[in-house]
């Protein structure tokens with residue numbers, strides 16, 4: 138394929154995926170309300186994922202703790218993907234499947250909302266952490282691709298980006314994340 142065709146093909150697939158997000162408006166609105174309720178009751182928002190979804194987790198926690206656009210108080214949110222000492226010790230001593238679950242056990246309360254980001258919906262370390270969060274009584278949310286995977290069966294709610302391609306799914310996830318930031322900003326700033 139010509140290089141320009143590869144570029145156009147990626148842009149076109151991205152556009153198709155993003156265009157289909159209109160169907161998710163009610164679910165995005167529902168998740169925004171769940172996040173606002175979590176923060177109002179003194180809970181925090183925890184994020185996890187692997188690879189690009191680890192980067193998304195960190196990106197989202199930074200938007201909450203720092204700021205998105207508007208000036209507002211810092212909002213409690215933690216990416217479970219960042220502490221290399223925890224990740225390597227838990228990975229080394231218990232196995233990679235437990236790197237997020239152990240942090241959930243240590244940090245999560247029933248007031249919290251836990252977001253597991255997995256394009257396949259089947260990453261074992263994310264699944265184990267969601268199981269741990271459910272055992273604690275926290276609210277659980279999955280961001281997946283269109284297949285939803287096992288995460289879709291486990292979580293209280295799932296946002297399934299309408300694509301089977303990891304990169305396109307990730308691109309939809311970060312748009313959804315930014316929309317959520319805007320809604321949470323609006324709820325935490327005076328008119």
Ligand SMILES: O=C(CO)[C@@H](O)[C@H](O)[C@H](O)[C@H](O)COP(=O)(O)O
Pocket residue numbers: 187188189190254255256257258259260303304307
């Ligand atoms: O960013 C990408 C691909 O775009 C990769 O790093 C990707 O996130 C990794 O392969 C992940 O391990 C995939 O895991 P998951 O989304 O299926 O849970």
Ligand SMILES: [Zn+2]
Pocket residue numbers: 189304307
């Ligand atoms: Zn990627």
